Structures are given as structure tokens and as C-alpha cells.
Amino acid sequence: MVEGSEELREALMTLRRENDLLRIETTHANLLLKALDAVLCVDGDDDPFAGVFSALIPVFECSLAIVLIEQEGGGDALECVAASAAPAVGSLWARDKLLGKALSGRIVTTVAEAGAVAWPEIPGLGLAGREPALYLPLGVRGRRGLMLLLRECGRPGFDRAHVALAKKFSLLASHAFAAKRASQTEAESHRLKHLTDQLAASQRALQHRANHDQLTGLPNRAYIQELIGEAIARRGPDEKLALAFIDLDDFKRVNDIYGHAAGDALLKTVSERVCSSIRHTDIFGRISGDEFVIVLNPVTRRSDISALVNRMRARLREPFSFEGAEIRPSASIGVAIHPMHGNDYETLRRHADMAMYRAKTISKGGVAFFNRQLGKKAMEKHVLEHELRDALDSHAFHCALQKKVDIRTGAIVGFEALLRWVDRHGAVRLPGTFLPLANELGLLNDISNLVVSDLARALPRLDEVFGTSVHYSVNVSPIQAVNMQFMQGLVRRLRDTGRAGSFMLELTEESLAATGPFQSQVLPLLRDAGLRLSIDDFGTGYSSLSTIADLTVDELKIDRSLISAIHTRPRNQSILRAIESLGMALGISVVAEGIETNEEKLYLMAQSELRIGQGYLFHKPQLLGDLLKEASPVTPDSSIIDGGSMPHEAGRLAIAAAAGGLGSIVLRRDCGCNPPKV
Structure with missing residues (x-):
């Protein structure tokens, strides 16, 4: 631990929560693109809702999806124009309070065992009116409508993640259905294409943000684990790779003496120096504040690893200038080799981390390889x-x-x-x-x-x-x-x-x-x-x-x-x-x-x-x-x-x-x- 460790731990937890949210956003974007593709790829008079139902029902974990729209010529009843269960098509639904809220543009959700509502009796479906429900507002053929997603009685209600996804899908689906049912006039087609392009660009941006460190642009902790897992899976029977764990020495002192702007600048410089020292087949990422990992892939001999690591260490020792002040950084490096020291990322990272602490204990700025003695100490610890x-x-x-x-x-x-x-x-x-x-x-x-x-x-x-x-x-x-x-x-x-x-x-x-x-x-x-x-x-x-x-x-x-x-x-x-x-x-x-x-x-x-x-x-x-x-x-x-x-x-x-x-x-x-x- 270091002084202020509670604040550092809180900052790391916040970053992890933000990263998790970004991954959720990326998942949502992929689902929306899939649903949009289901709408755009139907031909002629094919039902555009069929593909949408198949895409969304597993995501929302529901058993029944129903699309209701206002009847032509007015009237209080809503007509079912599409459903994942054929008997529901053509049924009429009385406009109750919840349906009215959804028609006015609001996302509505009910929980299990809520008060019963008056839904129509549809042969073969046996709706009790107590099923957990999620109401999504839709615009269909220029009229107001909604999509009703139902779960079986006794199951938990929909959570916040489902509601958040429903909000995004509601707008997109309304545009898509309107364009498809109106024979896709040129203006509507351009509008829908523009919406699709925006969504695709947003998806790519979210994917990058979810997988990369915002300061250095390097792969982050979660993404580096995926990349290393893939590299291990592709490794041939006689091939080796090495994971180097890098920890900057006295980085806290840089922040304390020169300020956090200097610390950020140093981290960027370290990233640039390492990137210029490694091969295009190697993987380099930042996993926390002043900690980085490099996967050297492929390697054949330990001497090759030492040469690559020492080259990086020499680059990291070069003086760094910030607003007229000269800072002389250094880094302690620990190395673990696959498969000798582990068969998965987490084991290799942990063993390389132990070796790094061994190097730092002997002399800051040093290099150490994992060995059995360190493994024994880890088990004792x-x-x-x-x-x-x-x-x-x-x-x-x-x-x-x-x-x-x-x-x-x-x-x-x-x-x-x-x-x-x-x-x-x-x-x-x-x-x-x-x-x-x-x-x-x-x-x-x-x-x-x-x-x-x-x-x-x-x-x-x-x-x-x-x-x-x-x-x-x-x-x-x-x-x-x-x-x-x-x-x-x-x-x-x-x-x-x-x-x-x-x-x-x-x-x-x-x-x-x-x-x-x-x-x-x-x-x-x-x-x-x-x-x-x-x-x-x-x-x-x-x-x-x-x-x-x-x-x-x-x-x-x-x-x-x-x-x-x-x-x-x-x-x-x-x-x-x-x-x-x-x-x-x-x-x-x-x-x-x-x-x-x-x-x-x-x-x-x-x-x-x-x-x-x-x-x-x-x-x-x-x-x-x-x-x-x-x-x-x-x-x-x-x-x-x-x-x-x-x-x-x-x-x-x-x-x-x-x-x-x-x-x-x-x-x-x-x-x-x-x-x-x-």
C-alpha cells in the first residue's frame, strides 16, 4: 500500500465502472445494428417484424412480443398488427392507462405480481394480465403504436439495462418501420441510411473507447487480456511468448513534485518510447496507473527476451523534460514465459508481477525473471x-x-x-x-x-x-x-x-x-x-x-x-x-x-x-x-x-x-x- 491508497483504489474502481458501461454501450449498439439489419433486409410484403422479434426476444429474455397501433379512423381500441405468436395478430386491445403512456412516447415497465390489467383473451396464449411487461413506443405507418414485451408470470421484471436498451431501440425501430412501410421514399431512405451510418460510427467509437486507455490510447486491462488470450490460443506447439510487467519507479513522486500534468505527460512518453522499441507482432497495453504489460511474441531463447527488455529499459531511462524540468524516469520489469510459467494471461501476469517486485527490491530499474523460488514464496504468501x-x-x-x-x-x-x-x-x-x-x-x-x-x-x-x-x-x-x-x-x-x-x-x-x-x-x-x-x-x-x-x-x-x-x-x-x-x-x-x-x-x-x-x-x-x-x-x-x-x-x-x-x-x-x- 501507499499513502492515499484508498483514493487510488476508489479511482480504479471508478475507471472499471466506466469501462463496464462502455462495454454495455457497445453491446447495445451491436444489437441495434442487428435489429436494423433485420428490418432492412426483408423483401416485398414480408413482415419486417419477424426478424426484429428473433433479434430482440433473446436479448430482453421475454416470451412474447406484440406490436399494437392505433386503428385507422380513430377509436379507443388498439390493433395488434404483428406478434411473435400468430394467434395474437388481429386482436383488439383496450387503451388502458399503461398503453396510453406508451402511446404518448414513454417507456413503461411493470414488475412481477403487479396488479392485473385487462388484456384480451387470446386462444392459446392465456394472458393473465399479471405478466411482467415492457412497453416501447413506436411510430408505425404514421400512426402511434407500441411494442409490448411480456415475460411469463412469476418471472422477475425487466431491469434498468433492458429499459435503457428499449429507449435506443424505440427510436430506431420507428424510423426503420416507417421507411419500410412507406415503400422507402428517397428522402426516408437517405434519412435511414444516415441514421445507420451514425449508429455504425458510434458503435466503432464505443468499441474503441471500451477497449483502449483514454490517456495513452493503448489497449486497457480488459482488452489486453483478450488479445493475450488470443495470442496464446494461436501459439504453435513449439512456440513461446513472454509477458513483461513494467512498473514505473517513483511515479508518485513525479505527481507530487511536478503535478499530475507532468505525470500524464510521462505516461504518454513512456507509451511512445515502448511502442517504438517493440516489434509489430508484440502486444503493449496499460493495465493501471503506472503499470504496463508487454507480450513479446514470438520468442525462442531467454537471451532474445533479455535483449528486447533491456532495449526497452534503456529507452525508458532517457531523460524526460516537462516545462523546463528534467525528469529521469526508470522502470522495474518482471518477466514470465509461456508455457513454462503459466498457460493463461492471469497466471502469467501474476508471476511477472512477482518478478517485477523482486527486481524493484534488488535495485530500482532492474529486470527479473520469474522462477520456482518466487512461486514458492507466492504460495507461502x-x-x-x-x-x-x-x-x-x-x-x-x-x-x-x-x-x-x-x-x-x-x-x-x-x-x-x-x-x-x-x-x-x-x-x-x-x-x-x-x-x-x-x-x-x-x-x-x-x-x-x-x-x-x-x-x-x-x-x-x-x-x-x-x-x-x-x-x-x-x-x-x-x-x-x-x-x-x-x-x-x-x-x-x-x-x-x-x-x-x-x-x-x-x-x-x-x-x-x-x-x-x-x-x-x-x-x-x-x-x-x-x-x-x-x-x-x-x-x-x-x-x-x-x-x-x-x-x-x-x-x-x-x-x-x-x-x-x-x-x-x-x-x-x-x-x-x-x-x-x-x-x-x-x-x-x-x-x-x-x-x-x-x-x-x-x-x-x-x-x-x-x-x-x-x-x-x-x-x-x-x-x-x-x-x-x-x-x-x-x-x-x-x-x-x-x-x-x-x-x-x-x-x-x-x-x-x-x-x-x-x-x-x-x-x-x-x-x-x-x-x-x-
């Missing part, structure tokens, strides 16, 4: 996805707590709420094995809510054991921090405990990189609820003094990377003194994270005024239930674990930011290295 969703449904994600202590007295002053996944076998799954995928699947908000709910339910029992003066920290990611819907729900859960003042929200410095939305919308919400604010991992991100002053934070948590072996690192000691002075000047509490050794603790006690610390030296995170099961009211000193460092292997998971602010979970390891972002 598929299995893990199902396990994650099952874990969420079964509430297998639990709250764990780690103590925050007064390093001088040993008193417990608070806890940080962390996340653990306990699988169906009772094992605690390491966060690094599932966090990236949970982020990709958009499950992290739900997981966060489970942890907070777990904590809120246990609050009365926690108060009994640790007292009401203890506070609880809950981590919030950069994406979550500006998501008003998520933040409103989180604040509501914490406020409903009746103890909002006992909670502190921890945000990483990434959350403060763009303070506008947070400061204007979210911060007032937090302050109104009485929640406190902490900056987590301080010293590793983007914080500025003005940002800290503007947000009036309550706590700074010095990142583990600055605390590790601080007794041996003079530069880190200077930074620590600066942060401590900043906290004192602004009246902000300062917490040292990740204290693992006695040496680190003793240095902080002797060389700083810091009082609050957190780390494995004092307490290893415990599942909330286990903590309460073991705990009893304690004296301050009994909460400190003296001695050497705790194990470095266990990961520490906080509901915090993923790499680059692209997710809502961060994995930190309480060891002597910088915490890796997931």
Missing part, C-alpha cells in the same frame, strides 16, 4: 493470507504489555501496549513473518482495534493489581494518525473506559512530517478527550523544535539506537544531554527506550536526570492474560529485574509505522542495532 484472515476472525491477536519503570526507584509508572499473534497451536508468531502482508492486505486497523479492546476490557483488573496511577501507551501509525475514521473510533474506545486520562498515544516522528491534517483535525479530538501524546523513536525521524512546540506533546521516547551502549559512545551521550535539556525546557517527560544492560542503566542514573526507562533489563513483554495471572500487588522495588541483558532474539511489535509511512505497523528489535522498519 497465499497460505499466510488465509491464516491472517482466520486469525483476525478468531481474535487470535492479543495485547501484550511491557513495563515503563522509574529507573531510580523501580516503581512501575506505565505500560506500553504491544501486539502478539497466538496461532491455533498456541505458539506466538514472530511479527516479522506476518506484518508486511497484514499491512498489504489492509488488516492493520482491525488488528489495532483488537489490541485496544483487549486492553480496555482488562483495565479494571489492571487497576486492582497496579493501581490507577499507572498509564498505558498505545501506538498509532502515520497513516492511522491522519485517518479521522480510525482515530475517532480509537478515541471513542478509550473514552468509554472512563479513564481517557490514563492513556497516551505514541506516534513516530514520521507521523509529524506533515502536521497540517493532524494538528487541525486530530489533535483537538485527542485533547478534548483528555488523551496524552508521546513521540516514539525520537531522534531517528523528522521532528523539528517548532513541530514539538506546536503539538505540545507530553512525552519524548529516546530511540533504542541512541541508548545502546551509551556508556561507550560519547557522541550519543551529547545527543542524550541535548534531548534531556529540550525536555526540561519544554516541560516534556523524557523516556529512555530499550535499556538492556546494567551498564546502560547505571550510566543513565549517574550522568542524566532521566527517571523513566523501558527495556528488557526491567521487563520482557508479556501477554496481558499471563501478566495478570502472575501479578499481585507489588512494592516498587520488586518490579525491577536485576542482572544481565535479556535475550536479543525476541522481536518487539508495536502498532506503529511501517517503512516510509506506507503501513500501520512497525517491528522493532530490542537489541543493539537500529530497529528495522517493516
